[in-house]
Amino acid sequence: MDQRTCGYAGTRESGNARKRERAFPRGRAPVRRRRRAPARLRGAKSTKRRTRPGARVRITVLRLGHRPERDKRITTHVALTARALGCDAVVMDAKDERVVAGVRDITKRFGGPFEIEDGVAFRPLLKGFQGTKVHLTMYGLPLPEVVPQVPLDRDLLVVVGAEKVPREVYELCDFNVAVGSQPHSEVAALALFLYALRGDASFGKRFEGELSVEPSARGKVVRPRDERPSS
Ligand SMILES: C[S@@+](CC[C@H](N)C(=O)[O-])C[C@H]1O[C@@H](n2cnc3c(N)ncnc32)[C@H](O)[C@@H]1O
Numbered sequence: 354m355d356q357r358t359c360g361y362a363g364t365r366e367s368g369n370a371r372k373r374e375r376a377f378p379r380g381r382a383p384v385r386r387r388r389r390a391p392a393r394l395r396g397a398k399s400t401k402r403r404t405r406p407g408a409r410v411r412i413t414v415l416r417l418g419h420r421p422e423r424d425k426r427i428t429t430h431v432a433l434t435a436r437a438l439g440c441d442a443v444v445m446d447a448k449d450e451r452v453v454a455g456v457r458d459i460t461k462r463f464g465g466p467f468e469i470e471d472g473v474a475f476r477p478l479l480k481g482f483q484g485t486k487v488h489l490t491m492y493g494l495p496l497p498e499v500v501p502q503v504p505l506d507r508d509l510l511v512v513v514g515a516e517k518v519p520r521e522v523y524e525l526c527d528f529n530v531a532v533g534s535q536p537h538s539e540v541a542a543l544a545l546f547l548y549a550l551r552g553d554a555s556f557g558k559r560f561e562g563e564l565s566v567e568p569s570a571r572g573k574v575v576r577p578r579d580e581r582p583s584s
Contacts, residue, residue: 387474390444410484411508412440414543417475417522418515419447430540431513432456436467438547438555440511448472464560479525484508486526489542490518493529500549503528511546513539 414435419428429452432443436456445452448471456469479486484507493499503509512522523529532542548555567574 387446387472388470390470390473390478410506411442412547413442413444413508413510414440415475415478415510415512416443416445416447416515416539417512417518419445419449419452420515421447421449421451424515425449425452427538427540428452428515429455431543432469433459434540434544435511435547436460436465438544439551439558440547441466442468442470444473444475444478445469445471446473446475460562462563464562464565466561476521476525479510479512479522482508482510484510485528486510486512487528487530487546488512488518488522488526489532489539489546490514490523490529491531491534491536492523493531495534496530496532496546496549499528499530500546503550505550511543513543515539 412435414431416428416431428445428449432452433456435443436459443456450471453469453471456467460467460469485504487499487503487509489511512518512526514522530546532545561578563578564575565578567576
């Protein structure tokens, strides 16, 4: 079956549940249930929406392999970079309420719409996503070569890793893109990829929050939303 059209089904639970049962026969193991991604994060449902000229496509970032102690700050930066450069959502396969709370707080104050979900099983998300899947990895093909091939009229899922990314991710994605063939940062890779793909449109999103930052040649100008000068 074509992986782009296959149904979104299954969880990673059964194998894990069997392992838990073996390790904790009295059922005392903490249950780490990964959720199915909400429908809006799984890509456009209808072909109509994906192909309508000028339609606003959704860009979702999938953050794989977050290690709570080590990666809290960098995962938060992945999410804030995604938000600032016009993406719609970040999905984490790991659970970390601190990251989610921090990003939601920024979104409340400085504006959305922007969503973040943690604890989402990545395999069903990748298999069921209706759109283009791009994995950022230093082992991929060079950014300048790949970017022109990425359609701008379909929903997009951009995958960034933390620790080693499972081999199957390379197969499940449509493009493996290297932002330079050297190791660096997922934040830098994401920002450069988004800017290479969308250029100045990356900065075109209107944020609706409690505060708005007024561009200023010098100094810091931040206004409560209600006090913004009317245009
Ligand atoms: C600490 S790095 C791990 C580097 C990893 N060996 C790799 O596959 O790119 C974490 C993440 O940063 C991103 N990254 C790092 N260097 C990159 C590069 N040159 N091009 C694209 N993505 C990169 C990838 O998403 C990677 O999973």
